[in-house]
Amino acid sequence: MSDLNRRGWLRAAGLGLSGLWLSACDRVNESPAATAVLSSAEGLTRRVQRLATDRKALAREFSPADISPDFRANGSTSVADADYLQHQANGFADWKLVVDGLVERPLALSLADLRSAPGRSQITRHDCVEGWSSIGKWTGASLGPILDRAGLKPNARYLVFHCADTLGPDPVRDGYYESIDLIDAYHPQTLLAYAMNEEPLPVKHGAPVRLRVERQLGYKHAKYVMRIEAVESFDQIRGGKGGFWEDRGYEWYAGI
Numbered sequence: 708m709s710d711l712n713r714r715g716w717l718r719a720a721g722l723g724l725s726g727l728w729l730s731a732c733d734r735v736n737e738s739p740a741a742t743a744v745l746s747s748a749e750g751l752t753r754r755v756q757r758l759a760t761d762r763k764a765l766a767r768e769f770s771p772a773d774i775s776p777d778f779r780a781n782g783s784t785s786v787a788d789a790d791y792l793q794h795q796a797n798g799f800a801d802w803k804l805v806v807d808g809l810v811e812r813p814l815a816l817s818l819a820d821l822r823s824a825p826g827r828s829q830i831t832r833h834d835c836v837e838g839w840s841s842i843g844k845w846t847g848a849s850l851g852p853i854l855d856r857a858g859l860k861p862n863a864r865y866l867v868f869h870c871a872d873t874l875g876p877d878p879v880r881d882g883y884y885e886s887i888d889l890i891d892a893y894h895p896q897t898l899l900a901y902a903m904n905e906e907p908l909p910v911k912h913g914a915p916v917r918l919r920v921e922r923q924l925g926y927k928h929a930k931y932v933m934r935i936e937a938v939e940s941f942d943q944i945r946g947g948k949g950g951f952w953e954d955r956g957y958e959w960y961a962g963i
């Protein structure tokens with residue numbers, strides 16, 4: 708919607724009048740009531756816009772001296788899945804990350820592909836909902852350009868991260884997974900991290916690749932990511948709440 712159209716729409720919505728009528732009769736601009744409605748509707752738009760802008764703000768970055776000497780590992784620290792163990796045994800040389808779902812061009816990316824993709828390093832603080840924090844340096848491929856390579860279809864709204872590990876006895880029901888929206892997906896600090904503190908990502912921290920989504924709490928940072936699926940909704944996926952912990956009561960939006 709152009710700015711002018713949006714103003715027209717807001718006016719029409721606020722006054723309960725049709726946009727057609729408004730474009731036919733511009734005298735509404737002179738009415739004080741219309742002006743008040745317009746400014747309050749615009750105030751609302753501004754507040755919504757500020758929220759959206761805040762979501763794009765960067766997470767704080769730290770200096771090398773701040774890196775935690777012993778970054779805590781949490782949740783799964785190893786994976787039992789047979790395919791994963793085979794990949795682990797040969798250093799993930801043949802491992803591929805699948806990007807599929809609502810994309811024009813499904814991808815299968817090797818670690819070499821990810822290492823040569825546009826990316827960055829960042830020293831950030833990881834905050835777990837259980838009340839601990841650790842600071843680490845992450846290096847990875849920026850998620851946004853990878854999504855552009857795959858070409859999101861217009862109805863894609865979320866990305867689901869399917870992980871190799873399970874946090875319970877049932878390999879399907881207890882498999883870890885997470886999801887984020889496209890604002891976080893295109894955030895400049897959102898990475899598919901393959902290195903931590905200048906070393907290949909250790910298994911306990913999610914080898915070969917884990918998500919860093921720095922404006923979110925720890926449980927959103929999926930480790931052992933095997934597949935990224937673009938979806939319109941996660942209603943039909945597993946418990947329908949968008950993540951392993953969300954299906955067990957955690958908030959889907961864990962912004963910090």
Ligand SMILES: Nc1nc2c(c(=O)[nH]1)N[C@H]1C(S)=C(S)[C@@H](COP(=O)(O)O)O[C@H]1N2
Pocket residue numbers: 778779780781782783833834835836870871872874883884911912913925926927928929930931
């Ligand atoms: N696949 C997978 N990802 C996961 C988890 C997990 O158990 N499995 N735990 C989450 C939680 S609660 C936290 S705090 C972080 C822990 O990451 P770390 O082990 O690198 O500290 O990973 C998150 N991602």
Ligand SMILES: [Mo]
Pocket residue numbers: 781834835836837925926
């Ligand atoms: Mo956590």
